[in-house]
Amino acid sequence: MLEYVLFSLLNSLVLGMLLFMLSSGLTLIFSMMGVLNFAHASFYMLGAYFGYQISTWVGFWPALVIAPLLVGGLGALVERYGLRSLHKYGHVAELLFTVGLFYIIEESVNLIWGRNAVMYPIPKILDFPVFKLLGADVSAYRMFMLLISMGMFVGLYLVLTRTRIGLIIQAALTHPEGVNALGHNVPAVFMLVFGGGSALAGLAGVIGGIFLITEPAMAATLGPIVFVVIVVGGMGSLTGAFVASLLLAAIQTFAVGIEYSLTDLFALFGWRVDATGFFRDIWRIQLSHTGPILPYLFMVLMLMFRPKGLMGKRES
Amino acid sequence: MKHYLKQFGIWFAAVIFCIVLPLIFNSGFSRSMLSQMGIAVIFALSYNMMLGQGGMLSFGHAVYYGLGGFLAMHALNWVGDGWPLPLELVPLMGGLGGVVAGLVFGWLSTDRAGTTFALISLGIGELIAASALMLPSFFGGEEGVSANRMVDTTLTSFRFGQQIEVYYLIVAWMLVCIALMYLQTKTPLGRVANAVRDNPERAAFIGYNARVVRTLQFTLAAFFAGIAGGLFAINYEIINAETVGAIPSGNVLMMTYIGGVGYFFGPILGAVLVTLMQLTLAGITHAWLLYFGLLFVGMILWAPGGLAGLIMMHEPVWKAGLMSRLLRAYAIIAVPALVLFLGLMTLIEINYHLSLSVNPDEPMSLFGISFRAQSIAPWLVSLCLIGIGFFFFRKAQRVVRRSWNEVAQQMKGAAIQ
Numbered sequence: 258m259l260e261y262v263l264f265s266l267l268n269s270l271v272l273g274m275l276l277f278m279l280s281s282g283l284t285l286i287f288s289m290m291g292v293l294n295f296a297h298a299s300f301y302m303l304g305a306y307f308g309y310q311i312s313t314w315v316g317f318w319p320a321l322v323i324a325p326l327l328v329g330g331l332g333a334l335v336e337r338y339g340l341r342s343l344h345k346y347g348h349v350a351e352l353l354f355t356v357g358l359f360y361i362i363e364e365s366v367n368l369i370w371g372r373n374a375v376m377y378p379i380p381k382i383l384d385f386p387v388f389k390l391l392g393a394d395v396s397a398y399r400m401f402m403l404l405i406s407m408g409m410f411v412g413l414y415l416v417l418t419r420t421r422i423g424l425i426i427q428a429a430l431t432h433p434e435g436v437n438a439l440g441h442n443v444p445a446v447f448m449l450v451f452g453g454g455s456a457l458a459g460l461a462g463v464i465g466g467i468f469l470i471t472e473p474a475m476a477a478t479l480g481p482i483v484f485v486v487i488v489v490g491g492m493g494s495l496t497g498a499f500v501a502s503l504l505l506a507a508i509q510t511f512a513v514g515i516e517y518s519l520t521d522l523f524a525l526f527g528w529r530v531d532a533t534g535f536f537r538d539i540w541r542i543q544l545s546h547t548g549p550i551l552p553y554l555f556m557v558l559m560l561m562f563r564p565k566g567l568m569g570k571r572e573s
Numbered sequence: 574m575k576h577y578l579k580q581f582g583i584w585f586a587a588v589i590f591c592i593v594l595p596l597i598f599n600s601g602f603s604r605s606m607l608s609q610m611g612i613a614v615i616f617a618l619s620y621n622m623m624l625g626q627g628g629m630l631s632f633g634h635a636v637y638y639g640l641g642g643f644l645a646m647h648a649l650n651w652v653g654d655g656w657p658l659p660l661e662l663v664p665l666m667g668g669l670g671g672v673v674a675g676l677v678f679g680w681l682s683t684d685r686a687g688t689t690f691a692l693i694s695l696g697i698g699e700l701i702a703a704s705a706l707m708l709p710s711f712f713g714g715e716e717g718v719s720a721n722r723m724v725d726t727t728l729t730s731f732r733f734g735q736q737i738e739v740y741y742l743i744v745a746w747m748l749v750c751i752a753l754m755y756l757q758t759k760t761p762l763g764r765v766a767n768a769v770r771d772n773p774e775r776a777a778f779i780g781y782n783a784r785v786v787r788t789l790q791f792t793l794a795a796f797f798a799g800i801a802g803g804l805f806a807i808n809y810e811i812i813n814a815e816t817v818g819a820i821p822s823g824n825v826l827m828m829t830y831i832g833g834v835g836y837f838f839g840p841i842l843g844a845v846l847v848t849l850m851q852l853t854l855a856g857i858t859h860a861w862l863l864y865f866g867l868l869f870v871g872m873i874l875w876a877p878g879g880l881a882g883l884i885m886m887h888e889p890v891w892k893a894g895l896m897s898r899l900l901r902a903y904a905i906i907a908v909p910a911l912v913l914f915l916g917l918m919t920l921i922e923i924n925y926h927l928s929l930s931v932n933p934d935e936p937m938s939l940f941g942i943s944f945r946a947q948s949i950a951p952w953l954v955s956l957c958l959i960g961i962g963f964f965f966f967r968k969a970q971r972v973v974r975r976s977w978n979e980v981a982q983q984m985k986g987a988a989i990q
Contacts (some may be wrong), residue, residue, distance in 0.1 A: 368925055546707060
């Protein structure tokens with residue numbers, strides 16, 4: 258039991274930090290520009306594929322730097338030449354543009370790297386067990402992932418609170434018009450944030466593509482979860498995104514190991530359920546199988562009862 | 574008489590058109606394509622009841638389509654077991670399923686519009702799609718639910734063994750649904766839904782509860798989506814969990830948007846065009862989804878009103894008799910656009926050949942020209958085409974804009990005089 262709890266905690270920490278790398282950029286973009294970027298997870302996927310491609314050419318370490326920069330540049334271009342010209346048509350057009358972009362990126366990845374998963378192995382230098390936890394190995398790569406994502410968290414925090422541009426970004430989150438009136442170039446700040454958020458997603462892709470799997474469906478799998486994170490955490494709140502990332506990762510990781518169903522729950526109180534009718538399966542579903550739906554359930558409930566999210570300051 | 578002809582002429586024309594169409598395009602492929610178009614038209618129009626009329630951007634509209642389809646499929650099985658429901662009315666069961674689900678989920682999600690609504694619809698969509706695989710007793714698990722549509726209880730003499738009989742059933746439902754949805758836009762509810770879309774606060778000030786209005790509009794949209802799902806069940810005789818999933822939800826969004834949300838007839842155009850593209854392009858190239866995505870993004874960037882918006886934009890110009898000016902500018906921009914498209918297409922097809930074909934070393938052929946995808950020449954040609962096309966496209970854009978300005982000025986001048 259202790260072993261299960263410890264390992265689940267470790268796994269959810271790794272997964273949660275990965276989610277945070279994605280959601281931090283998305284939540285900043287959303288609260289600043291009001292655009293819910295559907296293609297954000299696509300940038301994560303591009304990061305993974307660029308990382309894979311570059312690491313087959315020149316190795317993993319250059320890829321770790323180059324791939325996020327490429328993805329960030331691409332994100333900045335998308336903002337400059339796509340989203341900015343759509344701003345006058347309102348948020349629906351902007352949102353749909355990112356939906357279209359999602360399709361295009363997924364198909365382009367199909368086009369270039371094929372429909373199957375690519376072999377994107379753990380770099381040799383990190384492929385060893387770093388220590389033993391209750392008799393089981395913990396790989397160095399996981400620790401490396403934790404290190405990178407923690408470093409990113411600290412770096413992002415310092416940039417946002419200790420630098421001039423960080424302060425302008427923070428001001429533009431809530432009062433873009435005011436910041437503009439003070440003479441700052443808000444469109445350029447938007448481009449920077451969009452590019453920076455995409456670069457973070459790209460970085461998450463480079464390290465997450467190895468940890469999870471690098472395939473054309475990876476954006477569609479992770480994308481909705483990232484939405485859940487920013488909704489639950491509260492739009493525009495980095496701390497909220499951080500807490501929600503860890504929370505959701507923990508829920509998903511822990512649910513996998515719990516094999517109780519509603520029937521078992523009612524049995525505790527001495528009730529017996531006779532399962533008949535169309536939805537008789539509901540009583541038999543084990544908690545471990547509900548992993549895919551728990552985040553969405555969480556999100557829908559959150560939006561209905563507390564649309565601000567855990568730590569958000571305002572509603573959408 | 575003349576008055577009636579003016580008012581109902583287009584409806585008579587539509588009925589005759591729909592009856593004659595499968596007799597002209599009489600191959601099995603085109604008849605089944607026409608059937609799919611009919612279903613898509615209902616589905617897309619029902620989507621526009623929410624997006625265009627009610628201002629609710631949904632990412633989970635297929636939930637009501639799919640749930641309606643599943644209920645209709647079960648109903649079809651019950652009819653086979655002796656239920657006294659004629660086959661022609663089975664889609665109503667689908668509509669019923671849509672209404673029930675729409676009422677519940679609509680009430681839960683319509684407290685706010687905008688992004689909150691969009692996210693709730695996405696969440697509900699993913700929730701239902703994921704649950705569908707966990708509830709095999711209703712959704713039939715991996716293989717889905719199937720039924721036989723050739724039942725004894727029918728209203729007509731049709732036995733529905735042939736595709737054309739199914740087509741006429743679908744088209745009859747389609748025409749009825751189009752008429753009902755069109756009339757709905759004229760009802761007080763339809764008008765108030767527009768008001769709530771444009772300014773929920775002011776609608777609330779004059780005494781309308783925005784949430785109630787949205788829920789009613791949502792439920793009606795879900796009803797028509799459910800009918801479309803019921804027709805889907807009859808048409809294919811099999812339905813699986815994918816029907817409630819993200820793919821049809823995204824599809825209907827694209828159809829509606831490409832057609833144009835601002836006009837009632839927009840989604841009809843979108844549904845017909847997108848279904849046509851999906852079925853024909855998929856046979857020609859593996860990259861059809863990519864072309865589809867490019868079309869979608871292109872429409873958003875350059876024609877946010879959709880096809881219907883493009884058409885209606887030219888109506889006043891046409892009436893003023895200035896169309897010829899614009900046509901000249903369009904002819905000018907068509908050339909670089911074609912060059913750009915050819916370049917992109919060549920690049921896409923070369924890449925697809927390299928990454929996805931059985932044997933990439935074999936020569937591929939495009940427009941009857943056969944070449945090897947590995948050689949450098951086709952790459953250079955396509956990149957050149959893209960570069961040249963893009964450069965002149967940007968220039969031609971200015972020409973188009975100038976002639977639009979001229980035309981607009983002339984029309985304004987005519988209006989003042």
